[in-house]
Amino acid sequence: MNLREAGLGFLRVLGGPEANVKIVVTVKLVPEPSSEKKIDSGTKRLVRTGVETVINPYDEYAIEAALALKEKLGGDTTVTVFAMGPENTKETLRKALAMGADDAVFLSDAGLEGSDVWGTASALALGLKKVGFDLVICGGLSDDGSSGAVPGELTEYLGVPGITNARSLDVVDGKVHAQRETDNGYQVVSGPLPALVSVTMAIGEPRYASLKGIMGAKKKTIAPLAIADLASPLALGSAGAKTRLLDFAPPAPRQKAQVVDAPDGATGAKIIFDFLKEKRLV
Amino acid sequence: MTTASGVRVPLPDAVDFLSIDAMLSDEERMVRDTVRAFVRARVDPDVADWFERGILPREIGRELGKLGVLGMHLHGYGCPGASAVAYGVACRELEAGDAGVRSFASVQGSLAMFAIHRWGSEEQKNAWLPAMARGEAIGCFGLTEPDFGSNPGGMRTFARRDGDDWVVRGTKMWITNGSIADVAVVWANTDDGIRGFVVPATTAGFTANDIHRKLSLRASVTSELVLDDCRLPADAMLPHARGLRGPLECLTEARLGIVWGSMGSARTCYETALEYAKTRVQFNKPIAAFQLTQEKLVNMLLELNKGTLLALHLSRKKDAGELHSSHVSFGKLNNVREALAIAREARTILGANGVTLEYPIIRHMNNLESILTYEGTSEIHTLILGQAITGIDAVS
Ligand SMILES: Cc1cc2nc3c(=O)[nH]c(=O)nc-3n(C[C@H](O)[C@H](O)[C@H](O)COP(=O)(O)OP(=O)(O)OC[C@H]3O[C@@H](n4cnc5c(N)ncnc54)[C@H](O)[C@@H]3O)c2cc1C
Numbered sequence: 001m002n003l004r005e006a007g008l009g010f011l012r013v014l015g016g017p018e019a020n021v022k023i024v025v026t027v028k029l030v031p032e033p034s035s036e037k038k039i040d041s042g043t044k045r046l047v048r049t050g051v052e053t054v055i056n057p058y059d060e061y062a063i064e065a066a067l068a069l070k071e072k073l074g075g076d077t078t079v080t081v082f083a084m085g086p087e088n089t090k091e092t093l094r095k096a097l098a099m100g101a102d103d104a105v106f107l108s109d110a111g112l113e114g115s116d117v118w119g120t121a122s123a124l125a126l127g128l129k130k131v132g133f134d135l136v137i138c139g140g141l142s143d144d145g146s147s148g149a150v151p152g153e154l155t156e157y158l159g160v161p162g163i164t165n166a167r168s169l170d171v172v173d174g175k176v177h178a179q180r181e182t183d184n185g186y187q188v189v190s191g192p193l194p195a196l197v198s199v200t201m202a203i204g205e206p207r208y209a210s211l212k213g214i215m216g217a218k219k220k221t222i223a224p225l226a227i228a229d230l231a232s233p234l235a236l237g238s239a240g241a242k243t244r245l246l247d248f249a250p251p252a253p254r255q256k257a258q259v260v261d262a263p264d265g266a267t268g269a270k271i272i273f274d275f276l277k278e279k280r281l282v
Numbered sequence: 283m284t285t286a287s288g289v290r291v292p293l294p295d296a297v298d299f300l301s302i303d304a305m306l307s308d309e310e311r312m313v314r315d316t317v318r319a320f321v322r323a324r325v326d327p328d329v330a331d332w333f334e335r336g337i338l339p340r341e342i343g344r345e346l347g348k349l350g351v352l353g354m355h356l357h358g359y360g361c362p363g364a365s366a367v368a369y370g371v372a373c374r375e376l377e378a379g380d381a382g383v384r385s386f387a388s389v390q391g392s393l394a395m396f397a398i399h400r401w402g403s404e405e406q407k408n409a410w411l412p413a414m415a416r417g418e419a420i421g422c423f424g425l426t427e428p429d430f431g432s433n434p435g436g437m438r439t440f441a442r443r444d445g446d447d448w449v450v451r452g453t454k455m456w457i458t459n460g461s462i463a464d465v466a467v468v469w470a471n472t473d474d475g476i477r478g479f480v481v482p483a484t485t486a487g488f489t490a491n492d493i494h495r496k497l498s499l500r501a502s503v504t505s506e507l508v509l510d511d512c513r514l515p516a517d518a519m520l521p522h523a524r525g526l527r528g529p530l531e532c533l534t535e536a537r538l539g540i541v542w543g544s545m546g547s548a549r550t551c552y553e554t555a556l557e558y559a560k561t562r563v564q565f566n567k568p569i570a571a572f573q574l575t576q577e578k579l580v581n582m583l584l585e586l587n588k589g590t591l592l593a594l595h596l597s598r599k600k601d602a603g604e605l606h607s608s609h610v611s612f613g614k615l616n617n618v619r620e621a622l623a624i625a626r627e628a629r630t631i632l633g634a635n636g637v638t639l640e641y642p643i644i645r646h647m648n649n650l651e652s653i654l655t656y657e658g659t660s661e662i663h664t665l666i667l668g669q670a671i672t673g674i675d676a677v678s
Contacts, residue, residue, distance in 0.1 A: 036292060052304075091308045092308070094308055094309070094312065095312055095315075098312055098316075208316045208319055208320055208349060209312055209315075209316050210316070210348065210349055210350040211313060211316070211349060211350030211351055211354045211362045211364060211368075211372075212350045212362045213350075214309055214312045214313055214316065214350075214362070214364075214368075215309075215362040215363060215364060217309075217312075218309065
C-alpha cells in the first residue's frame, strides 16, 4: 500500500462559495539564517542548540499569501499553520499566530528524528490529512535543508493538484487560480480545490505582526500531533529513511577576486561585460 | 571556549555581547523584531531628511497606531496590554531609528494616554484611548511652563471654577506633539491644588505655536501651548489625579521608555562606528586596528551592554511590582549619560563624516542632549538619588 491509497476521506466537501476555505500553511522552523551553522560530525545533523530558531523565511511568504487570501475571501475562511519539528522549537510558531493565523498544529515526535525528504513529506502529508484542508500553501524552499522537494512530494502523497512557484494566488468558485513564475515570464494556471500551491517571494512582503497580534497569539492554540496520530502504514523517521547522508563538507572557500586593470572606464566596462556574458549572466 | 559539558560556547555577538536579548521572552523578541522591521522600512530611509527639514510626517503616527505600539503597555480600551519589558524593547527599537519617533510614541502612550488611563473617568477613557491607540487622535502633555521647568510645582497656569465649568488660563512650553495634537493633557493649579485637564485642541482659546530653530530632536514637533481662558465642562478634569503626584507618576512611566530608548540611540552609534572602523583605512590599516580605536569601541560596548542590562532589570522589576520611582531616576541618569558618551565617542571614530547627516551619529548625539534635559534633567535625577541615599532633600 502506498500513501496515496491510504484514502482520500480527509477531503472536505466545500459547503458553499469560497467563503469558508480552510487554508493550511506548512511551516518549517529553522536556525536563524545569519547564524553560524554547525554540523554534528557524529549524527551528521545540524546543531540546533544555542542557535535562535525562526520561521523559515520562505514560509513567511506562504503565511502572507494565506493571510492575504483570507482577508480577501472573508467569511469563515481560516488559516492554520502546520509544522513538524523538535518540541523545543514549538513556540516559534507563535510568530505566525501573531501575524494573524488562526491556530497551529505542531507535529513532534522523537520517532521523526532523522527523517529524510521522503520521510518529512510523508509525515507532513499524513498530518495534513489529519488536520484537513481545502488549500495547502507552502514556501518554495527551506533555508536550512534547501531540497525544495517537499511541495512536489506533498502534492503527490495528498493526491491533489499542485501549482508550484506561484507569484499570485486567488480562489474563485471553488477553484484556485495562480500565476506561476517561469524563467521567461509567467503562466496562468487553475485547478479545483482541494489543492496545494507553493509560492515565491514575489507573492508579497510578509506583514509585521502587530503588537495586538503578538499579545493575542498567546491565547491561540498550538495543537500537538504525534506519530501515533498519523497511523502511518510505513516506518517514518530515521527508521524509514530512504536516503542516507554519507558525508558532508563545507563549501569550497571563495576564490580570490579577479582584479583587472583597465586603461579607461569604457574598456573596463567592456571587460566586465564580456566576463558576465561568458558566464551567461547577461 | 568549551564548557564542562564539552559544548563549544560561540564567540559573543559584537553588539549584544552579553546575549541580553536571549533573556527576553519569545513574545518580547517578537515585539523587537516587529518594531525593528518597521523602523528599518519606514524610519531609517527618511529620518535624516525629516531631521534636516524639522518635521515628523503625520502618517507615522497612524502607522505606529496600526503597529500597536501607542499605549502598548496599557490594558483595555483598545490597548494591547504588553509587559514593561516589551514596551521598553519597542522604545529601544524606535529610538535606534530616531529619538523623535520614540518621543512621539512615549508622549502619546506614556504621558497623554497613561494620564487618562491612570487618572481619567470611564467616559474620558472611552472617548480618547481607543482612537489614540490607533494613532487617529494624537495627544500631548503640558506640564512645563516658560518659568517652571525643573520646578513644575510652581506652575502659573490656573483653572478657576465658573459655575460648573472650568476656565483655564496659562502658557505651557516645550510641549512635544503640541501643534499636531488633537487633545492636550494640561496640568494646572486650582483652588484645590494641581489638577489635570483633558483639553481638546478645538477648544476656543487654545493655540499651539511651534518652537523653531531647535538643533536637537528635530524629527519631533515641539510647541508652546497658549490657553487663553479656555472654557471646559466640569467633566474635563481628570477626577483621580491630585497634586504633583498626578503628572509625576506619568513621567515615571515614560522615563522607563527613555532608559531603553537611549540604549537604542547608543546601539546605532556603536554599530555605525564599529562598521566604519573596520572599513576606513588610514596608514594602510583599518582604523579598527589601532589600539586607541579599539579602546573606544570596547568602552562603548561595555556601557551599551551594561545599560541594556540595567534597562531589562528595571523593567522586570516593574512587571513584578517592585519598582520604586528612584530606580527609574537611576536608570535615566545612567543610561542617557552613557548613551551621550557613546554617541560622542562614536562621532570621533567617523572623523569628518561623523558631523554629517549622511551618518546617524550626530543626529543621535544632538537628540540625546534633549533627552538629557527632558523628563527630569540629569541634575534633578542626581538629586533624587542623593536624597534617596542620604535622606536629605537638597532642593527645598
Ligand atoms: C525637545 C523637548 C521636548 C520636551 N517635551 C516636553 C513635553 O512634552 N511636556 C512637558 O511638559 N515638557 C517638555 N519638555 C520640557 C522639559 O521637561 C524641561 O525642559 C525640563 O524639565 C527642564 O526644564 P527647563 O528647561 O526649564 O530647565 P530649568 O529647570 O531652568 O533648568 C536649567 C538648569 O538648571 C538645573 N537645575 C534646576 N534646578 C536645580 C536644582 N534644584 N539643583 C541643581 N540644578 C538645578 C537643571 O538641571 C538645568 O541644568 C521638553 C523639553 C525639550 C527640550
